[in-house]
Every structure is written in structure tokens, then in C-alpha cells.
């Protein structure tokens with residue numbers, strides 16, 4: 001089968017590279033510079049396993065990066081739209097790039113091609129896309145929704161072996177073709193309407209975001225009464241209705257999806273005459289949390305003024321260099337605003353990216369360099385390299401009686417305390 005994936009952002013490149021193992025795939029973008037780099041196998045972001053996969057696709061000539069709509073679309077049985085949908089000022093998904101892609105692909109469609117929306121968009125978007133395309137072609141075509149559920153840091157695996165492949169389509173020949181397209185991938189197949197597919201995507205993200213806000217609220221209570229949040233999670237997790245995963249507390253969710261998708265769903269709710277209700281509250285509580293925790297950390301560690309602070313982990317989660325809505329973006333300016341003498345930072349992959357965001361931060365070659373002389377150490381991202389540090393080495397290198405703030409609960413409080421440091425975790429005393 002021949003496929004075009006429009007948009008070579010994170011989702012587009014991963015999808016194109018994975019599918020190119022089994023089909024011929026055009027990765028299409030209007031950004032000439034980006035396409036030129038992709039043709040050389042250069043990927044503009046860090047994602048484990050992706051570079052090798054892109055190289056494999058380029059070598060086999062089954063992965064073709066292009067800026068030419070005609071070349072790609074006229075050969076394709078399925079055209080996936082995977083362009084960005086930035087949030088508009090009213091919080092809804094801005095469909096301008098989806099519209100531009102629809103108009104550009106329309107004149108080149110081959111008969112009965114399938115145009116599938118992979119971008120996260122609200123239900124009802126397929127009808128809009130159909131209208132936009134119809135204005136520019138008389139050719140017969142079909143529309144479908146193919147939402148993705150991939151996570152940064154494990155996107156290749158999530159695409160190759162997803163929990164489920166959701167096919168939002170109602171016409172039997174379309175369903176059949178999309179099933180065939182995904183045949184080499186594992187996971188359950190769910191054939192639903194495009195509206196259900198799109199609602200399913202938003203609902204999954206809003207629910208997971210809700211779960212994080214919820215456990216963070218519970219963690220706050222544990223800090224008041226001496227309960228340990230990890231023990232509480234064990235207790236609830238044994239209830240099969242609840243489950244034990246995806247419950248770990250921190251400074252709140254970040255990244256490119258949850259903050260945006262929660263607010264988009266809230267705005268969508270408003271646009272259809274429903275209140276924004278719970279959804280807007282999720283966003284509000286998550287947004288407040290990091291400021292509240294920073295005030296508490298400051299109080300518990302005697303303030304940050306004139307102190308050297310080591311920040312460990314800058315990306316919003318491990319295995320990515322993505323800083324979108326990362327805690328570091330709030331934490332570092334807070335430290336600087338509150339008089340920290342020096343902020344030293346280390347991240348295994350995100351320091352180059354971070355350099356664009358921060359002023360007067362000393363980036364170090366390894367975590368121990370950052371810790372050297374620090375009066376406060378803040379662990380923000382649970383990179384494997386950062387959760388297995390040698391505690392006695394930390395204690396030797398840090399300033400005497402340094403404070404260790406573990407925002408991801410990765411260390412045993414007792415071990416840190418025995419090494420002569422003050423331990424501050426989340427949801428644990």
C-alpha cells in the first residue's frame with residue numbers, strides 16, 4: 001500500500017517511519033529545510049529508536065520525504081493528516097493547518113483514496129475537512145479518523161505495538177483497507193465512528209490528566225497526616241477496578257498533549273453548550289500545583305536566597321528532549337527570582353534545547369558536577385541516570401546539610417537522611 005503522512009512533526013515522523021517497514025510512505029511537509037534534513041536521516045528531536053528506523057526506511061527507499069503534494073498524494077491509497085493543531089486563543093483546536101493540508105491535497109487525490117485525520121481534533125472536524133476538500137476536487141474520496149495514543153519517549157514502541165488501533169470509519173471498504181494497512185501492527189482493533197474515535201482520544205488524555213491531578217491532591221493530604229502516598233497507591237491499586245499504574249505524584253502533568261487536550265476538550269464542551277465543569281478544574285488545579293509546591297519547598301528548605309541549587313532533569317519526562325510544559329520551565333525562573341546565587345543543571349538529552357529557554361544557568365557534563373557545592377538539589381525528571389545516583393557521593397559533593405527535593409519520589413527518604421541530607425518528597429513526610 002502507498003501512504004502519505006502530511007506533517008513531519010513528532011507524530012508524523014514516527015508514524016511514517018513505523019509504517020515504512022511495511023508500506024511505501026511519503027512523509028510530506030511544506031518546510032523545505034526540515035525535509036532536507038529528514039532526507040539525510042536527521043531528526044529535529046530526540047526519540048529513542050527513531051533515527052535508526054528512519055535510516056532503515058531511507059535505505060530501503062520505502063520512506064520518501066518530500067515537499068511535493070502532487071508526487072505523494074497522487075500515488076497514495078491513504079493520506080494521513082498529522083499536522084499540528086495549536087490551541088487557538090479561545091482554547092479550541094486551531095484547524096488552520098488541517099484546512100491548508102486539506103486544500104493542498106485535494107487536487108491530487110486518486111479515485112476513492114482515504115483521507116484520515118491523525119491530528120487530535122474535535123468531533124465534527126471530518127465534515128469540515130470533507131467540505132474543504134470538495135471545494136478543490138470532483139474526485140470521489142473517503143474520510144476516516146485514525147487517532148494516535150503514542151507517548152513521547154516510547155513513541156516507536158507505542159506505534160509498533162499499540163494497546164489498540166482505533167479506526168474511525170463506517171464504510172466497509174474503508175474499514176477493510178485501514179485494517180489491511182495496520183495489519184502488521186499488534187494490538188486490538190477497534191472499529192468505531194470517526195466521532196467516537198476523536199472523543200476517545202480526548203477522553204483518554206483528559207482521564208489520565210485527571211488521574212494525575214487526583215493523586216497529587218491525595219499526596220497533599222498525605223503530607224498533612226503522615227501517610228505515605230506510595231503505600232496509599234498500593235492499597236488502591238490492588239482494587240482491580242482502579243489498578244496500580246499511572247498514579248505517581250509529582251509537580252503536575254506537562255508535555256505537549258495533556259495541557260492542550262484537556263483545555264481543548266473543555267472549550268469544545270463550552271462550544272456545544274455544556275459547561276467546562278471538571279475539565280477546566282483539572283487544568284486549573286494542575287497549573288496551580290507547581291507554584292504551591294515551590295512555595296512549600298522554599299519554606300521547608302529555608303528559602304533559596306544566596307543558595308547554589310542543582311536542578312536534575314529538564315525535559316518534561318524521561319527519554320525525550322521536549323521541554324514543553326516541563327516543570328523546569330517554572331522551577332528555574334522561580335529559583336532565580338527568589339535569589340538563588342547559582343543554578344546548575346543537568347539533563348541527559350535536553351540541555352541543548354534548554355539553552356534556548358534559560359539565562360544564567362550553568363549546564364554541567366554530569367549530575368555530580370551539578371551537585372558539587374549545592375545547598376539544594378531538586379530532582380525534576382526521573383531519567384534512569386538520575387534515579388540511580390550514588391547517595392554517599394551526593395552527600396560528599398553537596399554542601400553540608402544540603403536539602404534533597406525529590407519531586408518524583410525516586411529515593412528512599414531514610415537513605416538520603418542517613419547520608420546527612422534533608423529529604424523532601426511528594427506525599428510523604
Ligand code: UDX
Nearest residue numbers: 148149150151152212246247248250253254255257317
Ligand atoms: C500522553 C499520553 O500518555 C499519550 O497516550 C498521548 O498520545 C499523548 O499524551 P506523553 O505526554 O508523551 O503522552 O507522556 P505521559 O507519559 O503520558 O506523561 C504526561 C505527563 O504526566 C508527564 O508530565 C508525566 O510526568 C506526568 N505523569 C504521568 C505523572 O505525573 N504521573 C503519572 O503517573 C504519569
